[in-house]
Amino acid sequence: MDPGVESSMEAVRRSKDEKKVLRKQIKASHTLLKHEGISTTPQPSKSLVVANGGLGNGVSREALSAALKEMGELETLIMHPHKPYAFVTYRSEECARKAHVHLNGQKLQCGENSVTLYLSYVDSVTCKEEGSLPLPDGLVLVEDFVSPEEEALLLAAIDWSGTNDDVTAQKALKHRRVKHYGFEFRYDNNNVDKDKPLPAGIPQECLPVLERCLKNKHIITMPDQLTVNQYESGQGIPPHVDTHSAFEDTILSLSLGAQTVMEFRHPDGRLVSVVLPGRSLLVMKGESRYLWTHGITPRKFDMVPACDPQFPAHTMSDLRTNSNLTLSKRGTRTSFTFRKIRHEPCCCAFPSACDSQGGPSASPPSPPSLPSCHADAAHLEEEYVHRVYDAIASHFSSTRHTPWSRVCDFLSSLPPGSVLADVGCGNGKYLGVNPEVIAVGCDRSSALIQICAERGFQVFVSDALSVPLRTASCDACISIAVIHHFSTQERRLAAVRELVRLLKPGGRALIYVWAFEQEYNKQRSKYLKDQNKERPENHSPSDNTSEDSQEPHGKASIQTSRCLEDSPVDDLQCVSKVSDGKLSVHTNRTAFNTQDLLVPWHLKDGKRQGQEESGEGVKKDKKKEKSKKTYNSITTSDCNPDPSPGFKTRVPSGSGQDTSDATHSSDSKPSASDDTTQTSTSTQKSESESSPTPVFHRYYHVFQQGELEQLCGQVAGVKVQSSYHDQGNWCVILEKDMHL
Numbered sequence: 001m002d003p004g005v006e007s008s009m010e011a012v013r014r015s016k017d018e019k020k021v022l023r024k025q026i027k028a029s030h031t032l033l034k035h036e037g038i039s040t041t042p043q044p045s046k047s048l049v050v051a052n053g054g055l056g057n058g059v060s061r062e063a064l065s066a067a068l069k070e071m072g073e074l075e076t077l078i079m080h081p082h083k084p085y086a087f088v089t090y091r092s093e094e095c096a097r098k099a100h101v102h103l104n105g106q107k108l109q110c111g112e113n114s115v116t117l118y119l120s121y122v123d124s125v126t127c128k129e130e131g132s133l134p135l136p137d138g139l140v141l142v143e144d145f146v147s148p149e150e151e152a153l154l155l156a157a158i159d160w161s162g163t164n165d166d167v168t169a170q171k172a173l174k175h176r177r178v179k180h181y182g183f184e185f186r187y188d189n190n191n192v193d194k195d196k197p198l199p200a201g202i203p204q205e206c207l208p209v210l211e212r213c214l215k216n217k218h219i220i221t222m223p224d225q226l227t228v229n230q231y232e233s234g235q236g237i238p239p240h241v242d243t244h245s246a247f248e249d250t251i252l253s254l255s256l257g258a259q260t261v262m263e264f265r266h267p268d269g270r271l272v273s274v275v276l277p278g279r280s281l282l283v284m285k286g287e288s289r290y291l292w293t294h295g296i297t298p299r300k301f302d303m304v305p306a307c308d309p310q311f312p313a314h315t316m317s318d319l320r321t322n323s324n325l326t327l328s329k330r331g332t333r334t335s336f337t338f339r340k341i342r343h344e345p346c347c348c349a350f351p352s353a354c355d356s357q358g359g360p361s362a363s364p365p366s367p368p369s370l371p372s373c374h375a376d377a378a379h380l381e382e383e384y385v386h387r388v389y390d391a392i393a394s395h396f397s398s399t400r401h402t403p404w405s406r407v408c409d410f411l412s413s414l415p416p417g418s419v420l421a422d423v424g425c426g427n428g429k430y431l432g433v434n435p436e437v438i439a440v441g442c443d444r445s446s447a448l449i450q451i452c453a454e455r456g457f458q459v460f461v462s463d464a465l466s467v468p469l470r471t472a473s474c475d476a477c478i479s480i481a482v483i484h485h486f487s488t489q490e491r492r493l494a495a496v497r498e499l500v501r502l503l504k505p506g507g508r509a510l511i512y513v514w515a516f517e518q519e520y521n522k523q524r525s526k527y528l529k530d531q532n533k534e535r536p537e538n539h540s541p542s543d544n545t546s547e548d549s550q551e552p553h554g555k556a557s558i559q560t561s562r563c564l565e566d567s568p569v570d571d572l573q574c575v576s577k578v579s580d581g582k583l584s585v586h587t588n589r590t591a592f593n594t595q596d597l598l599v600p601w602h603l604k605d606g607k608r609q610g611q612e613e614s615g616e617g618v619k620k621d622k623k624k625e626k627s628k629k630t631y632n633s634i635t636t637s638d639c640n641p642d643p644s645p646g647f648k649t650r651v652p653s654g655s656g657q658d659t660s661d662a663t664h665s666s667d668s669k670p671s672a673s674d675d676t677t678q679t680s681t682s683t684q685k686s687e688s689e690s691s692p693t694p695v696f697h698r699y700y701h702v703f704q705q706g707e708l709e710q711l712c713g714q715v716a717g718v719k720v721q722s723s724y725h726d727q728g729n730w731c732v733i734l735e736k737d738m739h740l
């Protein structure tokens with residue numbers, strides 16, 4: 001080809017590429033403005049927002065910082081947790097310009113993850129850093145407590161070969177392996193047999209360390225019990241308080257090997273995440289030992305404060321608000337927990353958490369309150385929706401199989417080739433109903449999304465308030481049993497708005513929410529009818545609501561189509577009987593007496609997500625790797641900043657699923673006790689005395705008649721086409737205006 005022609009073609013191609021980058025950059029700016037309130041400016045400045053370069057995109061601080069530093073010296077780099085963008089400020093505008101020219105539209109490789117960065121100038125950066133939270137009272141972290149040589153010596157002192165199982169009570173638990181010295185800690189009764197010391201006492205290699213602890217006044221008497229826990233990446237220990245009656249006040253935990261993050265929770269909801277570096281000593285005394293739970297979330301990455309000389313390193317922080325974070329890959333961690341056996345009942349100052357003083361069963365953890373601001377709402381949903389769905393995902397999914405018939409009717413009515421988004425798709429039970437449509441699903445729960453991906457569906461992790469799909473890209477959307485998990489009216493409205501945004505003009509959305517009215521037109525819903533499945537309180541709990549319970553069953557279902565005009569929308573009064581501002585825990589299969597409540601989920605034996613993960617080991621992990629790709633490829637799409645973390649570093653969780661829950665059969669056995677041990681005061685997961693089956697609580701706002709229509713009526717550009725009651729759910733079909 002004539003070189004002249006060739007070079008002009010090249011020029012055309014280049015300018016096409018440039019245009020494409022520009023288009024995407026503008027789009028990214030719009031998305032940032034719309035979803036995050038960040039305004040960009042065409043005027044060059046020292047600061048840039050880097051769309052797609054956030055922790056929420058799976059980008060590590062190290063990778064981004066390295067790419068940015070090639071363009072010049074940085075003043076600050078701010079990465080908020082879970083956000084799909086980062087802010088960088090260069091020392092000079094010159095460097096910022098250079099970064100803008102050279103990095104805009106460029107791919108950044110981060111592990112197996114690749115993202116395309118879009119950079120725009122900003123006048124100011126939002127630094128939401130609210131400072132670190134103080135450590136729980138009585139908690140001390142001593143870094144570099146042992147030398148690398150001592151560390152090696154201590155690790156070598158533990159023989160995991162299994163030949164001395166009896167002397168050290170070695171156990172392979174589902175989430176980790178443990179060995180006990182001195183006395184065995186029994187996970188069945190969360191206590192120790194005080195008159196049955198183990199043949200193996202504390203290994204003598206530990207003595208120099210313990211003597212140093214005495215000398216430094218971390219302890220006043222020599223411990224006589226040691227538990228060695230070994231965690232592989234992805235493993236953890238559930239939140240718990242070490243049983244008061246078993247051990248004296250001070251508990252020492254020496255961390256060896258890889259670093260991890262331990263979460264401390266106060267019964268009032270305060271959460272403090274503490275980074276435990278290898279070779280550090282954690283000393284738990286007083287309130288931190290008796291009242292706060294401690295636990296390690298099973299995951300493969302932690303979000304930790306960045307170790308950058310420009311930013312002082314934090315050993316603890318509220319990771320929700322700290323913007324100076326990076327990802328840290330977990331490795332094998334071995335901890336030595338030294339404790340002193342208690343021989344008298346505990347008489348601590350924390351009776352609510354003290355088994356010697358009638359608690360914790362006597363006074364269960366205080367339930368959360370209804371949120372009064374956006375941050376509280378997000379926090380409540382994180383704890384009482386997202387974390388729960390991730391924890392129960394596997395069990396939950398096993399109870400979700402039959403698609404509801406009226407949802408199927410809606411799906412079947414879509415013309416072939418329609419694009420459908422199922423926002424809050426759970427285990428994907430609606431994604432394959434109409435094979436003629438192009439269905440994509442998303443959910444906040446990465447565990448549920450993983451299940452969908454394994455089933456071959458096109459899915460991605462996303463919050464329902466910010467779905468990374470183009471405006472007007474869908475012919476239809478469904479939101480089945482999702483919006484009732486948002487805890488304020490504003491957030492429920494925002495969820496409807498987001499669905500409508502996705503619709504093409506003329507597109508339709510079907511929304512189902514759980515109804516306050518479980519008895520409608522004189523007929524009780526199946527949820528109530530299955531009351532006899534309920535068993536008395538202290539028997540094996542069987543009160544998960546059944547999928548079938550709310551399943552509309554053909555003829556039996558009561559379907560009363562209502563028009564918006566019929567609804568008593570004018571004077572809806574919120575039925576919120578929240579005594580002392582606390583949310584009440586609903587008794588399953590009874591009528592609702594309040595609109596905002598916590599619904600218990602009794603986890604069936606062996607069905608917790610994490611248990612399966614480590615139980616099946618490598619095989620399962622491989623499966624996961626495979627499925628991860630499926631959704632990463634969507635979540636890391638380079639067309640706009642993706643608000644959903646496509647990587648699985650923490651436990652986010654599902655924006656919810658079905659209004660109905662799973663039948664917990666009365667013959668279910670107690671769950672494996674290894675990891676739900678000890679005195680749990682966690683508000684989230686409680687062990688009952690009679691059954692160690694973990695109970696999780698999900699937040700719901702059940703809708704009153706007319707409320708859903710009223711909510712949708714506030715969204716511009718959409719009409720309620722029909723609305724009806726379907727076996728304990730309020731349902732609407734919306735249609736987006738044609739002229740939009």
Ligand SMILES: O=C(O)CCC(=O)C(=O)O
Binds near residue numbers: 229254335336
């Ligand atoms: O691994 C750790 O540091 C803590 C272990 C622990 O909490 C326990 O065994 O009770």
Ligand SMILES: [Fe+2]
Binds near residue numbers: 240241242
């Ligand atoms: Fe513990």
Ligand SMILES: [Zn+2]
Binds near residue numbers: 346347349353356
């Ligand atoms: Zn006590």
